[in-house]
Amino acid sequence: GENVEQHPSTLSVQEGDSAVIKCTYSDSASNYFPWYKQELGKGPQLIIDIRSNVGEKKDQRIAVTLNKTAKHFSLHITETQPEDSAVYFCAASIRNNNDMRFGAGTRLTVKP
Amino acid sequence: SAVISQKPSRDICQRGTSLTIQCQVDSQVTMMFWYRQQPGQSLTLIATANQGSEATYESGFVIDKFPISRPNLTFSTLTVSNMSPEDSSIYLCSVGRGTYEQYFGPGTRLTVT
Numbered sequence: 001g002e003n004v005e006q007h008p009s010t011l012s013v014q015e016g017d018s019a020v021i022k023c024t025y026s027d028s029a030s031n032y033f034p035w036y037k038q039e040l041g042k043g044p045q046l047i048i049d050i051r052s053n054v055g056e057k058k059d060q061r062i063a064v065t066l067n068k069t070a071k072h073f074s075l076h077i078t079e080t081q082p083e084d085s086a087v088y089f090c091a092a093s094i095r096n097n098n099d100m101r102f103g104a105g106t107r108l109t110v111k112p
Numbered sequence: 113s114a115v116i117s118q119k120p121s122r123d124i125c126q127r128g129t130s131l132t133i134q135c136q137v138d139s140q141v142t143m144m145f146w147y148r149q150q151p152g153q154s155l156t157l158i159a160t161a162n163q164g165s166e167a168t169y170e171s172g173f174v175i176d177k178f179p180i181s182r183p184n185l186t187f188s189t190l191t192v193s194n195m196s197p198e199d200s201s202i203y204l205c206s207v208g209r210g211t212y213e214q215y216f217g218p219g220t221r222l223t224v225t
Contacts, residue, residue, distance in 0.1 A: 032212040043204055043216035044155070046113070051212075089154060093212055100214060102155045 002027040004092050006103030014111050019080050021106045023090035024072040030092040033066060033073045038087045080110045114139060114207050116217035124223045125195055132191045133220045135205035140185035143208030149219070150201045161188040195224045
């Protein structure tokens with residue numbers, strides 16, 4: 001089955017700096033790659049996603065890039081703010097929404 | 113997206129007892145899922161809750177331990193049976209939208225003593 005690896009496990013940046021989180025996946029048939037943000041005491045929130053027919057997608061300060069050849073995708077957060085501090089999860093899905101597999105998570109801390 | 117609520121939000125239970133967690137969605141959805149998130153860990157799919165039929169369980173999870181009901185297209189329950197401290201986790205329900213998207217509820221934080 002699909003295996004998703006996520007790095008780094010923890011990331012600390014200064015407010016205003018950029019943050020990058022990377023994920024790799026094993027199954028070349030995967031074609032949907034969402035990113036979730038989980039704040040303390042809350043459920044994961046879908047913040048951005050990308051399909052396999054797109055190389056990059058941007059939404060304000062957040063962007064996701066996908067390299068299908070290398071089987072990796074990344075989350076980029078620019079101009080980080082303290083409220084970006086959370087655990088971020090990547091995921092990959094092959095066919096539909098009942099086969100989604102998640103990475104281990106990255107704890108992002110943005111220092112004011 | 114969808115507005116998803118879970119009850120209870122948290123509970124402390126004694127070993128050997130059972131807890132039923134409820135998940136309510138503000139609109140009809142075809143796909144509902146239950147996940148477990150152990151402390152500091154990622155999300156692991158327990159089962160897909162099918163309306164009108166038995167749930168589909170992932171490897172390592174069995175119906176006797178985690179019975180699931182799905183009486184209609186907006187509601188599901190997950191029961192954690194005969195609990196042990198190893199069952200202490202966050203239990204999350206999610207719903208499918210479109211072909212791929214999943215949206216999560218706020219979670220139920222369970223501590224077993």
